[in-house]
Amino acid sequence: MLTIIDKYILKRYLATFSAMLLMFIPIGIVIDVSEKINFMLENKVPFIEIAIYYYHFTIYFANSLFPIFLFLSIIWFTSKLANNTEIIAILSSGISFTRFLRPFIIGATIVSIFVLLMGFFVVPKSSEGFNNFRYTYLKTGGKEAMRGDNTDVFRQISDTEFIYVNSFNPLSKIAFNFSLEKFKKEKLIYKITASRIQWNPKQRTYTMYDYTKRTVGELNDKIEKAPEKVARFSFELEDLTPVVYIAETLTLDKLVKFIDKERSRGSSNINVYLVVLYKKFSVPVSAFILTIIAVSVSSMKRRGGMGINLAIGIALAFAFVFFDKIFGVLAEKSSIPPLLAVWLPNIGFGILAVYLLRNAKR
Incomplete structure (x- = not known):
């Protein structure tokens, strides 16, 4: 049962956090407009596209900087409570510091559930709109810049099949120096090569040029050649080089399936996708850690005041x-396990939160 003090603090918690978002988001939009207005005018971007972009930008921006907004809002209103000696009055009435923390934890729970659900269902859609606009109108290279590394692509497409292409053009859907190898119990069954291979989306087939198939026999190999051959495979060439921000645009269930698919294919970007998945859970948890740190730091009345x-x-x-950003990059580019790298900031600041809380109780 919430007491009057609990309701008072919880109301201030949520109201200050909302006010902080409403105050900084317009500032972020103004800064973004000032940076991109020349590109928008040069590319003659329709006004409706700009309006939709800034709707997505608002959600994307708020989600990215949510820890800063939450932390500053708690510091702000808790410092005001301390300066007005309200905290001293509350503790002097016999309420322990742990009990004083209860409405803050409730507030953190509300915020964390909200951020969790937003990260699962709303933020992916806004991330897609935000990034599509940037790469369509603001980035040099357009759609080409959306792709990951499209040279020397090697993938496992099934338990027994592997493909390789030297380079891939996502616009023409043509890959060069293509090869497909099929194994059975670590023994090569056949190998298909082609100087180039083109995806035919309407027929859902592939046209291979300078086609060669070598079937390995016990005594002699069988070789089949053709200047051009049409065939069906269980993969799409476009899947070889997924959009660089694809993981950010997927809801939780689709992201899990996408990661499983990319892992089975031997994707070199698997750590990037895992970082996105793990952050969906680690960021909401940070609401509790940052809340405890903020209350512990700002609950004392200091000589310098709120400043x-x-x-x-x-x-x-x-x-x-x-x-959080540094360890995310390390997880993507180094051998550090993504799960550990994503949670290290929470672990480190969690230890700091416990230390500061013990000092604040004293």
Whole structure:
């Protein structure tokens, strides 16, 4: 049962967080417009496209900087409580510091569930709209820039089949120096090669040029050649080089299926996709950690007033975002397990939260 004090603090918690979002999002939009207005005018982007882009930008921007907004809002209103000696009055009435934290934890739970559901269902759609606009109108190279590395692509397409292409053009859907190898119990059964292979989307077939198929026999190999051959395979050439931000645009169930599919194909970007998946769960949990740190730092009345608390809060908030980004990149580019890298900032700041909370209780 919530008491009057619980409702008072919870209301301030949610109201200040909402106000912080409403205050900084327009600033972010203004800065973004000032940076991109020349590109929009040069490319003659329709107004409706710009309006839709900034709708997606608002959600994308708020989700990306959510830890900073939450942290600063708690620092702000908790410091005001401390400066007005409201916290001293609450604790003097016999309420323990742990009990004082309860409405903050409830607020963090509400925010964390909201962020979790947004990350599962709403943010992926906004991420797709946000990135599609950027790569269509603002990036040099257009759709080409959306692709990952499209040279020397090697994939396992089934338990027994492997394909390789030297390069792939996603616009013409043509791959060069194609080869397909089929194995059985680690023994090569046959190998197909072609100087180039083209995907025919209407017929859902492939046209191979300078086609050669070598079937391995016990005594002699069988070789089949043709200047041109049409065939069906269980893969699409476009799948060889998925859009670089594809994982961000998928809802949770689709993302899990996509990762399983890419893992079976031996994708070199699998760590990138795993980081996106794990962050959907780690970011909401950070709401609790940041809440405890913010309350512990700002609950004491300091000689410098709110300015000191805000300075400490800004430094800690940006440190959290910095380490979150750094470990995310390390997970994508190094041998650090993605699960560990994504959760390391929460673990490190969780330990800091426990330390600060123990000091605040004293």
